[in-house]
Amino acid sequence: QVQLAESGGGVVQPGASLRLSCAASGFDFSRYGMHWVRQAPGKGLEWLAVIWYDGSNKNYADSVKGRFTISRDNSKNTLYLQMNSLRAEDTAVYFCASVYQPGATFLGSWGQGTLVTVSS
């Protein structure tokens, strides 16, 4: 079955950078588009970014465009989110999610999330 495991979260100061990873297993990662979504404490879900199965296309929410970069290494079955110039409002649990099936665009399976806290 699909398993997604995020890592790389932690406490960082404003202005710092952080890279999140999402290790995928149980499915053919190289055929699935992948998303990042976050959830600030006590708030709703915010979609952040999507990357096509082969990395050929990426899209971002306006709130993170220019600061966050989504990427993937299909040889390592791993998705990444490079986060730069972090702000207090980026404090959230960050989830990775796979699309439902190859060719689909909506989110099917989710990881359990990793917490990022931006604080001085």
Add this chain to the structure above:
Amino acid sequence: DIQMTQSPSTLSASVGDRVNISCRASQTISSWLAWYQQRPGKAPNLLIYKASYLESGVPSRFSASGSGTEFTLTINSLQPDDFATYYCQQYSTNSYTFGPGTKLEI
């Protein structure tokens, strides 16, 4: 960008009740809508895709309808496990906006 709204923001109900949750898009999204359930401290789970298609393994008391800009999630005969927060999400464009969520509470 397409904006999504949900109503109500909070819904109080009892076990055995039938409830409806509404989701509205700021412009037409055809049937490109999904519904997710999230329990506290957990990742969201897919319930419905393409506006009305029930995900495998999701109980049949869940159903959904709608197209264009107006969508509804219906839960029949509420069970204790159903008290959670529900989100709609559009995937009509490459900006996959979520609704703000509806908290279903006892």
